[in-house]
Amino acid sequence: MDTARELFLQKGFEATSIAEILRESGVNSGSLYYFFKTKEELLLAVLDWYVANLYREVIDPAVAQTKDAIGRVFAVLDGYREYLTITEFRQGCPIGNLALEMSEKSEAVREKVVLNFENWRKAIRQLLFDAGDLLPADVDRDALATFVLGVMEGGVMLSRTYRSLAPFQASIAMLRAHFDRLAAEANSTRNRTDC
Amino acid sequence: MDTARELFLQKGFEATSIAEILRESGVNSGSLYYFFKTKEELLLAVLDWYVANLYREVIDPAVAQTKDAIGRVFAVLDGYREYLTITEFRQGCPIGNLALEMSEKSEAVREKVVLNFENWRKAIRQLLFDAGDLLPADVDRDALATFVLGVMEGGVMLSRTYRSLAPFQASIAMLRAHFDRLAAEANSTRNRTDC
DNA sequence: GTCTATAACTCGATAGAC
DNA sequence: GTCTATCGAGTTATAGAC
Numbered sequence: 439m440d441t442a443r444e445l446f447l448q449k450g451f452e453a454t455s456i457a458e459i460l461r462e463s464g465v466n467s468g469s470l471y472y473f474f475k476t477k478e479e480l481l482l483a484v485l486d487w488y489v490a491n492l493y494r495e496v497i498d499p500a501v502a503q504t505k506d507a508i509g510r511v512f513a514v515l516d517g518y519r520e521y522l523t524i525t526e527f528r529q530g531c532p533i534g535n536l537a538l539e540m541s542e543k544s545e546a547v548r549e550k551v552v553l554n555f556e557n558w559r560k561a562i563r564q565l566l567f568d569a570g571d572l573l574p575a576d577v578d579r580d581a582l583a584t585f586v587l588g589v590m591e592g593g594v595m596l597s598r599t600y601r602s603l604a605p606f607q608a609s610i611a612m613l614r615a616h617f618d619r620l621a622a623e624a625n626s627t628r629n630r631t632d633c
Numbered sequence: 634m635d636t637a638r639e640l641f642l643q644k645g646f647e648a649t650s651i652a653e654i655l656r657e658s659g660v661n662s663g664s665l666y667y668f669f670k671t672k673e674e675l676l677l678a679v680l681d682w683y684v685a686n687l688y689r690e691v692i693d694p695a696v697a698q699t700k701d702a703i704g705r706v707f708a709v710l711d712g713y714r715e716y717l718t719i720t721e722f723r724q725g726c727p728i729g730n731l732a733l734e735m736s737e738k739s740e741a742v743r744e745k746v747v748l749n750f751e752n753w754r755k756a757i758r759q760l761l762f763d764a765g766d767l768l769p770a771d772v773d774r775d776a777l778a779t780f781v782l783g784v785m786e787g788g789v790m791l792s793r794t795y796r797s798l799a800p801f802q803a804s805i806a807m808l809r810a811h812f813d814r815l816a817a818e819a820n821s822t823r824n825r826t827d828c
Numbered sequence: 829g830t831c832t833a834t835a836a837c838t839c840g841a842t843a844g845a846c
Numbered sequence: 847g848t849c850t851a852t853c854g855a856g857t858t859a860t861a862g863a864c
Contacts, residue, residue: 450734452647456858469830471859528737537794538730539645542723551794584791584800585784585807592787596779599732599746605779612780616811623814651840662841664848672840 441465443484447532450539451481478544481536485550488532489557497561507569508617511562515590515610519603522594527601530594533558537591559583574624589613636660638679642727645734646676673739676731680745683727684752692756702764703812706757710785710805714798717789722796725789728753732786754778769819784808 441463445454456477460467474480500513522530533554540547563583566573573579589609596605636658640649651672655662669675695708717725728749735742758778761768768774784804791800 449737453738455856457856466831467859468832468861472829475859477858530733534790535733537790538725538733541794542644543648548794548796555791555794578803578806581803581807584803588787588791588800588804589780589784590787591790592783592785595729595732595786595790596750596783599736599743599750601736601743605783608773608776608779609783611773612776612811616807616814619811619814619818650838652838661849663843663850666841667847670841 439480439483439487442480443487443532446481446484446536447529450535451477452539478547481540481547482550485533485536485547485554488554489550492554492557492561496558501565507565508572508621510568511565511586511617512610512614514562514565515586515613518590518594519606519610522597522603522606527598527603530598531591534591534594555587559587562586571628572624573620574627577620586613634675634678634682637675638682638727641676641679641731642724645730646672647734673742676735676742677745680728680731680742680749683749684745687749687752687756691753702760703767703816705763706760706781707805707809707812709757709760710781710808713785713789714801714805717792717798717801722793722798725793726786729786729789750782754782757781766823767819768815769822772815781808 442454442459445459445462448454456467456470459465459480460470470480474483496514496517500517501510503513504510518531533551536547537551537555541551542548560583563579566579566582573582593606593609596609597603637649637654640654640657643649651662651665654660654675655665665675669678691709691712695712696705698708699705713726728746731742732746732750736746755778758774761774761777768777788801788804791804792798
């Protein structure tokens with residue numbers, strides 16, 4: 439399953455053949471099909487793994503970097519920047535690929551992809567709630583978390599296509615500019631109540 | 634080629650078989666291969682079509698809707714909202730799908746996808762320049778255009794996966810909030826120089 | 829639980845008549 | 847330029863011995 443996860447990530451689901459998974463992992467056909475009845479079941483197991491490991495792999499390392507809640511959101515995004523860089527833009531978000539490839543083909547896969555996105559989005563939303571009055575009170579944290587996820591996925595898509603960090607960097611810089619303005623607004627409101 | 638374009642859009646490149654294109658279009662194998670030496674060449678022709686038809690299909694209708702430059706940007710995005718809705722979230726941006734699916738598999742396709750993104754991005758960038766002092770002078774129009782593209786692609790990806798307009802709407806609403814703040818800042822700067 | 833061999837099928841692409 | 851027939855390779859999945 440680890441081999442399958444890596445190959446699905448590198449090449450997508452359809453483009454990865456069972457034969458290749460068997461060859462890379464040194465497993466034989468009969469053994470794989472003893473545990474996973476179909477190739478799709480193997481993918482579902484991989485998607486479960488991503489849900490189970492989001493915090494360990496993505497959120498916790500970012501949270502450990504800084505005590506600032508907003509800073510933690512950008513630390514998460516910085517993790518993706520780093521990942522794009524070390525893979526030379528060959529790999530991005532493991533879920534985003536599968537989202538567009540598989541949503542129309544398998545309802546079970548689509549639902550597990552939604553589960554992954556919701557998992558990620560809720561983690562970011564929690565950080566945004568943790569930010570408290572560093573953000574204006576009337577800002578919709580839920581929608582903002584969706585926005586952050588969308589900006590990340592869009593930026594990763596563009597940088598993978600361009601084979602350049604520039605689009606991702608530009609997107610994150612604009613997102614940062616937005617958060618700076620939100621923070622400034624929250625700050626001026628706080629000062630006003632201080633008077 | 635029209636049939637191929639629709640099928641590639643609906644199901645992706647790999648998932649669309651030549652046999653299906655032939656069946657749907659009523660064309661015979663020999664005829665297709667007389668014009669396109671490979672399936673990939675057929676895709677490249679489709680991608681050329683998208684470059685050639687961006688303005689006619691996407692930009693011009695949005696420009697016709699309003700004289701406000703920023704409004705035109707959001708009219709373009711609204712076109713994608715409408716498209717998501719009428720296809721019941723089954724189809725999004727034709728290029729975004731192919732970007733993630735094909736970037737690793739064919740350098741020629743990747744380059745044509747980049748061409749499509751650049752085409753789109755430049756159109757948006759022009760609108761942002763047209764906005765003149767409705768945006769703060771120090772805002773990087775180029776990066777902002779990339780941001781708009783990324784937000785659109787990310788929002789489309791999420792809405793297709795969730796089978797709901799909500800993520801796209803939330804993303805566009807947050808983007809709108811950002812533009813509103815930029816416009817407010819530009820406005821206060823203009824007023825200051827008026828004094 | 830794991831092995832090898834292969835069934836059953838679909839794929840992109842081609843040959844050669846017309 | 848278009849037709850039909852088909853090649854050869856690759857696909858997922860299974861059968862049946864161990």
